[in-house]
Each structure stands twice: as structure tokens, then as C-alpha cells.
Amino acid sequence: MRYIKKGQEPQSFTDWKSQENDDWKPTYKTLRGQIKAEVHDALLEEQSYTCCYCGMSITRNISHIEHLQPQNDKTPNLPKDLALAIDFTNLLASCGIPEKSNLEYEKILHCVYHCGIKKGNNLLAVHPLQPDCDVFFRYLLIPQGEEYDVEILPTEEPDKQQLAADTIKTLNLNYSKLIAMRGSAIKGALEAIEGLTQEEIEIFIKSYEQPNQQAFSFAIAYILKQFLDPN
Numbered sequence: 001m002r003y004i005k006k007g008q009e010p011q012s013f014t015d016w017k018s019q020e021n022d023d024w025k026p027t028y029k030t031l032r033g034q035i036k037a038e039v040h041d042a043l044l045e046e047q048s049y050t051c052c053y054c055g056m057s058i059t060r061n062i063s064h065i066e067h068l069q070p071q072n073d074k075t076p077n078l079p080k081d082l083a084l085a086i087d088f089t090n091l092l093a094s095c096g097i098p099e100k101s102n103l104e105y106e107k108i109l110h111c112v113y114h115c116g117i118k119k120g121n122n123l124l125a126v127h128p129l130q131p132d133c134d135v136f137f138r139y140l141l142i143p144q145g146e147e148y149d150v151e152i153l154p155t156e157e158p159d160k161q162q163l164a165a166d167t168i169k170t171l172n173l174n175y176s177k178l179i180a181m182r183g184s185a186i187k188g189a190l191e192a193i194e195g196l197t198q199e200e201i202e203i204f205i206k207s208y209e210q211p212n213q214q215a216f217s218f219a220i221a222y223i224l225k226q227f228l229d230p231n
């Protein structure tokens with residue numbers, strides 16, 4: 001998981017919400033068409049086109065607008081917060097689409113089993129709007145013949161372990177397909193650093209630690225750092 005620094009919402013979204021009057025209230029349900037697409041695109045842009053939770057590469061076609069604090073539609077014991085549902089600071093882009101209408105659905109069928117769709121209306125103990133969210137997790141490289149698996153694990157820091165474990169479970173971040181996808185990303189990175197000097201590898205890691213469009217780059221950076229300094 002990587003910290004997402006929220007930017008400004010699209011002007012069209014602000015304008016749409018400002019039309020509120022006695023007869024009409026903006027709600028997430030009525031957010032549609034071009035304005036919704038612009039909100040979605042702004043979220044993708046600020047996340048470098050990677051899923052807010054797992055880090056896989058996403059586009060508008062294979063992601064959805066995710067509410068970090070749930071919309072509460074299906075949570076009867078919580079009051080429905082209409083404003084929160086259209087508050088840009090509560091919105092993220094997660095992999096997965098809730099319905100099968102999308103042509104690319106087959107490619108991302110697995111996404112219904114993890115990240116935003118799996119989370120549903122649950123709350124997260126650790127989330128990507130927390131600046132230190134990355135320190136809650138570590139990654140374990142498991143060679144599988146020529147290939148690799150990469151599991152996500154809670155940090156070894158005792159005060160953070162339970163929160164991390166709960167988050168991994170709620171988002172199902174060790175879903176088999178995700179483990180394999182992280183593994184093939186690290187395989188590509190290991191090939192890319194072959195023959196590089198330690199200094200060059202450090203530069204490579206630094207670039208992966210910054211927000212960028214490489215899928216699972218935070219997991220790759222973590223594992224490469226282990227290679228350089230196993231302690």
C-alpha cells in the first residue's frame with residue numbers, strides 16, 4: 001500500500017455540487033456521465049493509474065470509484081452520509097468493476113475477490129490516505145521454480161501488526177492471483193537490474209518508491225531493498 005496525496009477535485013464536480021437547491025441535492029447515485037468520468041480520471045491520475053489498495057495497473061475501464069468511508073447504503077446502524085459519498089477526499093480508484101457490463105471484465109474477474117469490491121461497506125484499519133500506511137506491511141518473496149510468488153505480511157512492529165493483519169484480511173490482499181501478479185512484477189524488476197551496480201540499483205529502487213505507473217512498485221522496492229540490505 002502506498003500513501004495517496006489527495007489533489008483538487010475537478011472543477012466540473014465542484015460546479016455540479018454547487019447546483020444544490022431546495023428541490024435537488026447532489027448524491028452519488030445522481031453523479032453520472034461526463035462529470036463522473038472526470039472524477040474517475042482525476043482519481044486515476046493522482047494514483048498514477050494504480051489501484052489504491054493492491055497497486056495493480058488500472059484504467060477507467062477496469063476500475064471503480066471507491067468510497068474509503070463507506071456510503072453506508074447497506075449499513076443500517078450508521079447514518080447515511082450523503083455529503084461523504086460525494087466528498088472528493090473520501091474517493092479513491094480501486095481495481096474491479098461491480099457488474100459484468102464491461103468488455104474487459106474477463107481480464108479482471110479476480111478483482112471481485114479483493115480490494116474495493118471485497119471491502120464493501122467495511123472500514124479499514126490501515127488505508128492509503130494515511131501518510132505512514134506503507135510501514136504497516138512487508139513483502140515476502142517465495143521462489144516457485146522459474147517464477148515467484150510475493151505475499152504481503154504485517155510488519156513485525158507489535159503495535160501495528162493487528163491493524164495490518166485486519167487490513168490484509170478485509171481487502172484479501174493475499175488472494176492467489178495477486179500473489180502471482182506481484183511475483184511476475186518482481187521477476188521483471190530482477191531481470192531489469194541484472195548487471196547493474198549497487199548504486200544504480202539504489203537509484204532504481206528510489207524511482208520505484210515514488211508514485212509511478214509501474215504495477216506493484218512499492219512491493220518491488222521493498223523486496224529489492226531486502227536484497228541490498230537483508231538486515
Ligand SMILES: [Zn+2]
Pocket residue numbers: 051052053054055056094095114115116
Ligand atoms: Zn486492487
